[in-house]
Amino acid sequence: MKVLIPKSKANKGAVGKTGLWRTSKPVVNHDKCIKCVICWSFCPENTIFRFEDNSVGIDYEYCKGCGVCANECPVNAIEMVED
Amino acid sequence: MSIIEEKKTGSNLKNLKVVTANEAVALAVKCARVDVVGAYPISPQTSIMEYLTKYVETENLPIEIIRVESEHSAMAVAMGAAAVGARAFTATASQGLLYMAEMVYWVAGSRLPVVMAIASRAMGAPWILGNEHTDIMLPREWGWIVLFPEDNQEVFDTIIQAYRIADKTLIPVIVGLDGFIMSHTTMPISIPDQSIIDSFIPKNTPKPYALNTENPFTHGNAVSSNLYMEFRYDIFRTIEEAEDLVDQVDREWYELTGRTYGGTIQEYMLDDAEVAIIVMGASSGDAKQAAMNVRQKYNIKAGVIRLRSIRPFPVKRLSRIASRLKCIGVLDRNMSPGLAGMIATEVKFALYELENRPIIQAYIGGLGGKDIKIEDFENIYLELHEMMQGKRKVEKVRWVGLDLSAVEAYFEEV
C-alpha cells in the first residue's frame, strides 16, 4: 500500500529566493575587514560565506538584508546600501 | 464465544490463563514486543499499566514504560517512540481521552502506527465511572482505525491484529473494551505461541516514516492549504480501503490460531433473519441471548449484527447484510445530543442508497453504566417485529431504560 507521509527533505531556499525580501544589502569592504568572522557567527540566515582564510562573502540570493552583520562588525567594514 | 469456536476448529486450548480484559491487553502488549509505553492512570484502564509494569519489573523485559504526568504526554511518548521506528503503546479512557485528544489527532496525521487501548467509560460532568461508548466513538473522526472486541480473548487477539493493521496502513489503531464489564471481569484466554505472534506482526517491516540520522528528514512540518486536503484524503482513503484489510487480518489470524471474529462485523443468526439489532461490545452477548429467546418464544426471525469495527465503518459488509433484512434496530450506548446515537446516524447514511432498504430504528440506552437487560433486547426485537409488520411507527430515536420520574423533583426553573 502506498501512503502519504508528512515528511520533508532539507533544501536550500525552501521558501524561495529570500534575497528578494531585501530592501538594502550588505557590502563588505575587504580592505577594512580584519577577518574576525563575527559577522558570519551572527548571521541569522546563514548567508555569509566564511572562506578558509576567514575572509567573508555574502550570498545575495538568500540574504534578507537584516543588517546584523553591518551593525556588529567591529571595524565598520560592512555597509548597508540600497538594493 | 471465542473459546467455543476454538473447540470447533479443533485447535489446542493451550497456555490458558484466566484474566481480566485489562490483563489480556497487558499480555498482548508484552507478546507484541512493544518497545515503549506511555503510562498514566485513569479508571477503568489503570490496571493495564499495573500489569505491564509488573511484567517488566519481575520478568526484566526490554520494554520502556514511561510514567508520565498526563494522558496528553502518554500519547506524546508513544508518538516520539513510534517516530523513530519503535513499537509503541498507550491506553486511556473517558476524561483521559478528552485530555489526550490533541495528541490522538496529531499522531494520526503523522501516520505513526501507534496502538492504544481504551477501556470505555462515560464522561462528566457530573462525575461518573460507569461504562458507555461515547468516548470510544469520538476518535472515529480523528484518523484512527477503531476496533471494539466483545470478550477478553478477543481483546488479546485484537491488540495483536491491531499492530498488523497499523503497520500495513500507517493508520494508528484503537482497541476499545467495555470498561468494568470487561476490564475488571475475568475469563479464560488462550495465548498463542510467541513464534506465531512474531511471524504475524514482524518488527522489521519497512518504516519510511521513521526518523533517522543516516537519511534525515523533517516530520510533520507545515503544509500549504493547497496540499493539506490531499493529506486528509489519503487518511480517508486508507481507512475506507481498510474495511477489507480488517476482514482479511481476522481471517489470517484464524489460519494461525483457529479464532475468528468476523473482521469488521460478527454475524449472529443472520442467515434467515428478518429483524436484527446492531450492537457493540459486551452487550452483544445479551443481544444474542435475546435473539435466541425471541426465536423460541415468539417465532421472530431475529439476529445480531455485532459491529466490531467503528472505523473503517463497514459500509460494504453492512449493505450486504442489510439487504437481506426487513428491520434493523441500532442500539447506541452513546449519544449525539438532539439527534440520535452515533452508530445509528452512520448506519442510516451507509444504507440510504440501498435498494429495498430495511426499516431502521435508532435506540439509545445504557449510558453511564445503566443496565440493559436481556429482556430489554427482547423488547426491542418485539418492537422491530411490529415495525416490520407495519403495526408500529418508526421514531427518530427511542430511549431504553430512561426514567425521568427519578429526577423529576430536581428540575428547576431558569
Add this chain to the structure above:
Amino acid sequence: MTSIKQLPYEEYLLAGNGSCPGCGLTIGLRNVLKAVGKDVYMVVPASCSSVIQSPFPNSSVTVPLLNTPFAAAAAAASGMVRALRVMGKDSVVMVWAGDGGTFDIGLATVSGAAERNEDILYICYDNEAYMNTGGHRSGATPLGTFTGTTPTGKKENKKNVPLIMAAHKVPYIATASIAFVTDLYDKILKAKNIKGFRYIQIFSPCTPGWLLPTEKSVESAKLAVQTGIYPLFEIENGVFKISAPSKAYLKKEKRKPLQDYFKIQGRFKNLKEEQVKMIEQWIDEMNEEYANLDGKKII
C-alpha cells in the same frame, strides 16, 4: 573557551528559510547545531520554529526533526530517547522550544521529563512572548512590556524557569544569549556530553515582536546582559556559577543604563516611570540573589 574562529564551518540550518530578517532564534539555532553536530534528533513544538523549518515538501533543517503539538515536546522527546536507547542508538535528543511552549503550556511536561531525569537536551529559545501568534504575553514576558494582550504593559514579572528547573535537581541548567555565541556554544558542548535532563534557556530577540530594527537583534541581546536584566549562569550538579559575560554586571554600578536597552525596542516605548522603577528593583534583587549564589551548591 572556544573562540569565534574556532566555531565549526558546518551548517545545519539552510539559507532561504522562513525566518524574519534579523531573527534572534536562528542565530541561536545555527550555533547550537554547530555544537551538537549531526548525530541529533530534534523535537519542535508549535512555535516560530515550526514556520522557520519551511513548508512541505521542503525543510530548512538538515538533521532529523519531529514536529509536535504545543505542550508535547518534552514527552515526545522522552518517548523518542527511550526508544533510541532500546534500539542501541546513542544520539542526542534535543527539544527546541519557545518560551510559550516551555514557561506556560508545556511546563507540566517539561517538569515531568525533568523529574524523570530523561536523557534530553532541552533548549528554550526565549523571545519573551508568543511571537508566532503575533506577539502575545507569556510567562517569560518582562513587566511593563507591550504585547498584543498587554496593551498598557504587562503587570507581572518574568517567571524564573531556570530556578524551577533547579528545584528538579537536574544535572545541568544554563542561561545563554545569542549575543555571546561562544559562551552559548561552550554551554551546549558541555551539556551535550552530560547524561540526563539538561535545560538551556537562550535569550533570543524577536525583531517584529519587539518592534526592534532588524539589525539590532544582537545589540539588544548584548545590552540585556550588560544591563543585568538577563544574567547568564550555569547550575552544574547543583553548583551555581555566573558566566563570564555577566560577571562584571552583578554589581549595579558596572551595569549599563537600562534606558539603553529599552530605547531601541518599541515594546518598551510606553513604559511609565513607576514601571521602570519596578523593573530596576527586580533586576537589583535578582542580581543580588545571583551574586550570593555564585560558586555555591544551591540544590
